[in-house]
Amino acid sequence: MRLSSPIWSRGPLVGLLYFAAWLVLLNYVAPQWMISPGLRFGALLLARPRYWPWLIAGEWAAHLLFRVGSAEDAAWLHAFITNDAAAVLVVGVCIAILRRFGLKATLRTPEDVARMLAAALITAFVNTLLCCTLSNVIHAQMALQSLGSVIGSELLREYLGSLLVVPIMIMAVREPPERQEIARTLLEALFVLLPTMILLLVMLKSSQPLPSFARILALVPVLLFAFRNGWRGAIFAMVLINGGMMAFTRVDLNQFPSTESLLFLAVAGTGALVLGAASDALRRSSRRLSIQNARLEGANRRLDQLARQLSEVARRNLRTEEQQRRYVAAELHDELGQNLTAIQTRVKLAQTRLREAGLSDVATSINDILAHMRAAVRRLLNSLRPTVLDEFGLARALEEGPVRDLLKTAGVDYQLHLRGNLQDLDEDTRITVYRVVQEAATNTVRHAMASRFVLRVLSGRRNGRRMVALDMRDDGVGLGGDHTGSGRRSGHGLQSMRDRVAALGGILRIHISENGTRLRILLPASGREH
The missing domain is CATH 1.10.1760 (Arp2/3 complex 21 kDa subunit ARPC3)
Known part of the structure; x- marks a missing residue:
């Protein structure tokens, strides 16, 4: 206590x-x-x-x-x-x-x-x-x-x-002062100040003009200590050097120095003290900056870790979504497709009796309905999980798959330019590229009133990393054509594209003008997973 x-x-x-x-x-x-x-x-x-x-x-x-x-x-x-x-x-x-x-x-x-x-x-x-x-x-x-x-x-x-x-x-x-600062100052005094004081005292004992030079040279170690050890080092050097010069030289205590000598000491001491304080302030700022940099680096590492975790979660969600799409597509193909085939077979078997009963138009109507349902189911299956993507790869799916059929049916001219190898991309990248193109083409058909859709796909390396770049353009009315005020084109479809691109750590840019809409996407990619 x-x-x-x-x-x-x-x-x-x-x-x-x-x-x-x-x-x-x-x-x-x-x-x-x-x-x-x-x-x-x-x-x-x-x-x-x-x-x-x-x-x-x-x-x-x-x-x-x-x-x-x-x-x-x-x-x-x-x-x-x-x-x-x-x-x-x-x-x-x-x-x-x-x-x-x-x-x-x-x-x-x-x-x-x-x-x-x-x-x-x-x-x-x-x-x-x-x-x-x-x-x-x-x-x-x-x-x-x-x-x-x-x-x-x-x-x-x-x-x-x-x-x-x-x-x-x-x-x-x-x-x-701190202990480390005291130890450093004493160590430098031993190797710097002591030899300097011996030299200065030898000069003071000599004949003119060496004593005058010695008083001027005494300022050098003071400034050095001020720069390296702050204002405490400057005071330590001033006391030690001036005390040593007075102790080891014959000084008449009744003979005061000239005004010029006093003025020199005042200016030199003031400059050394200010320089020492500036050095201390600079070191404190450097330490604070180092601490802040360390904190920022730690925060950046945590943010990078969170970003990787979020990206991995987004990838898992997309994979889960694709698995659900594949499952739903398989169920529709197996259950609904087989039932439609069975109904169509039974109608064919009953056509003779319906014709004898004067109901041939009923059979024709049922066959038309079945054909329409089969086409709708085929479009739904292609939307959920296009078989051409699994069977023939990404390039073939973009050239001949449902995207081309959708644009051709709507009367939109489809132009495709492919550069680089798309066959060895990993599954996440292939699915993301196809879904983004599919969503962009759907928006063009439904909302843009465009007559042309141009797609450029480039696969290559950038700064040592495998990248895939997409450039999609149409000549429609752009997002400004949404007169409902609901922003449908920039709603769920565009948000879905953003989510898919962000899940892979990519970049999406949208440029809208009177000449149409342009989407540019850059995705990091890796090789196919085996």
């Missing part, structure tokens, strides 16, 4: 820790960085406003203790009022105002980095300007030109302190 401290005790604890950090930093002097203003900006940025009084009290207590212990005269009070006491209040007011404009303690995106650095620069400018102006008014120590130079130098050093400290605080409190 995890124990948490009461809310009322967190404020004093935060203030005490902040007080201790200030005591340490007040005794630390760095020519290039003002660490303590960075600590102030980061603490007020990360802490909730209810902890701010404790932070202010901790900083004031640290400054008072430091001023009293190191003061040589009574001027420490003026220094405390003009520099120490006012600074934390000014920074707090600036952060409170900037939070209303979207300032957040995060560095996840380049926009967040730019917003945070802009806030640090604005806060440093306001704080430096106010403190230097107030100190100069009280003491009247320097001319206006010298005051501007001091403000610029102090502004850059305070900004550099925020540039260095605030990302470290955000990384420690809000956005800690």
Whole structure:
């Protein structure tokens, strides 16, 4: 069970820790960085406003203790009022105002980095300007030109302190690195930063102009770490390289660097931090894209599996339908056909007696009815399961079968063009091709009022797969000729064609114009099943 401290005790604890950090930093002097203003900006940025009084009290207590212990005269009070006491209040007011404009303690995106650095620069400018102006008014120590130079130098050093400290605080409190990222950064530091630092230190110990080149070359590993390890890597490289250069070279702590050097560090650090945030954002986007791609691939696999299952179910349904058609056709042929033959035989046997009884017209009428019934049964059998398709194959069924008879009887000119081998197609494809052509021809006869029906069938390979292409055209009135408004041509017949084509994974396209209707179908096929 995890124990948490009461809310009322967190404020004093935060203030005490902040007080201790200030005591340490007040005794630390760095020519290039003002660490303590960075600590102030980061603490007020990360802490909730209810902890701010404790932070202010901790900083004031640290400054008072430091001023009293190191003061040589009574001027420490003026220094405390003009520099120490006012600074934390000014920074707090600036952060409170900037939070209303979207300032957040995060560095996840380049926009967040730019917003945070802009806030640090604005806060440093306001704080430096106010403190230097107030100190100069009280003491009247320097001319206006010298005051501007001091403000610029102090502004850059305070900004550099925020540039260095605030990302470290955000990384420690809000956005800690992952273990893999820490291991990768340390490994690259061993093989990249360490040799680079040795080279830079050798250059710094040499005569001019190598030290100037060394400071410029120090930017290279920082940018490299920013690109490869994000803004955390950029901060790590900046701290390590600058700390190493200060530790292993003789630096006069009372001799501050030039404004040009500070400006170079500010620009380089800002660019490295923005580049690191951009690299982090790019990697997060890549990971999200990879996850989305993996999900899409999984969804596509499931959809493909469902599509295969649906296609297989549709194929089974079509096979079941064809089996039922075959069964019904066999029953009609065996039962109804035999009975019609028996009736016709008995009528022939009774013709003599009917003629003697003066009823020869009855026998003739019965024979006509039987002939009509036999023709109707033959058409029904051909519609259910044409024997020519089983006996002679698909090509012969299209050339001489019921499709041609249907069109010829209706006075429609039938033109057939076959290319490729249709004999070795599997049964599902053969039946689908024949049924689609049969349905299209039936629609042409019944609804199109056409005078010509053209069928082209092409069997071949496309991209290594066996395909069958159908192109059917008529010169009728098209679907627009359906004046009933019921859409009969686009109703059950067309839906049946779509279902059959979809069951085989094919494509059906319909083009209707004033010159007629055109249907194009592309079907995948395989060899005949044995």
